[in-house]
Amino acid sequence: MKLPVVVIGGKSPYTSTGGYASYARNIAKIISATGHPVHLLTFADIKKIEKRDIATIHFIKSRWLNHLPLIRNIELAALPLYSYFFFKELIAIFRSYKNNRIIIWGIGPWGLSGALLKIVYGKKVVLISSYFTTFLHEMRGSLLAARIRDYGISTKLKYLFVYYIIARIYSFLSTLVISMSEKIVTHYKSTEEILKSESQINTNKFIRMRYFVEVFKKEIRTPVSKRMQKAFDSRKPIVTSICRQDPRKGINYLLHALVLVKKQIDCECLIIGAGILRDANKRLARKLQLSSVIFPGAVADIHTILRKSSVYVLPTVEEGSSALSVIEAMSQATPIVSTDCDGIPEDIKHEYSGLLVPPHNSILLAQAIVRLLKDKQLAMKLGSNAKKTYDEKFELLGMKQDVEHLLQSL
Incomplete structure (x- = not known):
């Protein structure tokens, strides 16, 4: 035995x-x-x-x-x-x-x-x-x-x-x-x-x-967010971030970046996940007058959401390795914007399978998001290459x- x-x-x-x-x-x-x-x-x-x-x-x-x-x-x-x-x-x-x-x-x-x-x-x-x-x-x-x-x-x-x-x-x-x-x-x-x-x-x-990394649906019972469904029905570009909401994930930098993004493109944003800073991030979004940002909490089937998203963004400032949500976005061929910290560049090659910016930089983060929302051909190419990398590596x-x-x- x-x-x-x-x-x-x-x-x-x-x-x-x-x-x-x-x-x-x-x-x-x-x-x-x-x-x-x-x-x-x-x-x-x-x-x-x-x-x-x-x-x-x-x-x-x-x-x-x-x-x-x-x-x-x-x-x-x-x-x-x-x-x-x-x-x-x-x-x-x-x-x-x-x-x-x-x-x-x-x-x-x-x-x-x-x-x-x-x-x-x-x-x-x-x-x-x-x-x-x-x-x-x-x-x-x-x-x-x-x-x-x-x-x-x-x-x-x-x-x-x-x-x-x-x-x-x-x-x-x-x-x-x-x-x-x-x-x-x-x-x-x-x-x-x-x-x-x-x-x-x-x-x-x-x-x-x-x-x-296996793609599977979590056993989470959460009510369907009507605001999230309305965002998808609006046919506006969807910027999605999925993470545990603690400081190291950098959601505050994303919110400041979205202020700049919204000046150029009318889009919706989903920030999915629970965590100790979820309420604080909601308050920060209100302070920045970001009424289009939705915080639906934990979601069981994130892969359907990723497939419907225009861009996946993880503005992390610390990972140690890479990030599970980045890998899951790769598996769904979702165009990715993230930071070049720790192990993220070991999975995402800048300008090939995603766009990477330095941590703590909302301006460059906003520029990368806008670039992919405006250039759909580039976004599709990066998403396709990310899926190819996922299939080969994971x-x-x-x-x-x-x-x-x-x-x-x-």
Whole structure:
């Protein structure tokens, strides 16, 4: 019998729109196809165990944690507490296999509970860690993007505290996880460089793995936005952005860019996704008199929206790697405007499969959006090339082969 593998990715891969959750689902599905028993740990409102097509899903009850003020605003602040509950579940899974060897595949900071299990059971636990960015790098981006003019002094002070206090603690915990990991899986050169700059890592631990992103519909029940439907019915150009709305995604820069875009082209804008700054971004849009900007929240079927969109824009100032939403836009041949930060240029080649501008620059962002809205032939060419790149780079077989090779080597 092949060794059991436990994947830890934080949020539910069926209801969350985040990158970690989607990656957890994809990696669990690939491992399951190799014949290994797979368990997937995620936090939820109620505790239950559910057998799904890709894995046995362990939902860990954590509703009360979300009522703590700091955790409600910055979810990863709960990492040590979540990890304790994940650790308890890992012990139960480990014992169910009669204390034989087990593989823990932690995604980003969620590998902490796997490191705790390894401390207790030693060589019987094999720890693999997948990384896309680090909490320190992520919070640095949020701190820089949380401008006082857009979000006020309280938001700026919060991210100053998180970056200089909380992120330093997490950096220590991340170093612990990395030091105890047999292998560190990355998919982008930019991620490796960030990890090397923050931690003393044995380079032999790194595995650069091919990447697969499955396009699937989330199990999210949300009412159809009448304003969004009206925007599509208007036949005006649609500018779409999909992301978790925290400072590092740069939605404030997009809103300032749209002020300039609207002076030249009458268009609609969809900013899709939940997040701690959604209400603040709505207030900023009203302040800038952008009545055509719609904030529908989380949406289950984003791919239909992407196909209907004229341009996809991600004004991110920090990713660590690339961005799931950029890859999804590539899969739908949607023309892309983004920034040249971190791993985005590893997926999007400027002037070939999209347009890239420097982060924090609303003027150049606006110029790129206007250029694609006016030049439909260029937009179509960039979208077609992005789809071609997606088909060549993000394919299931390559990642499955890399995962199989890794598991066989352990």
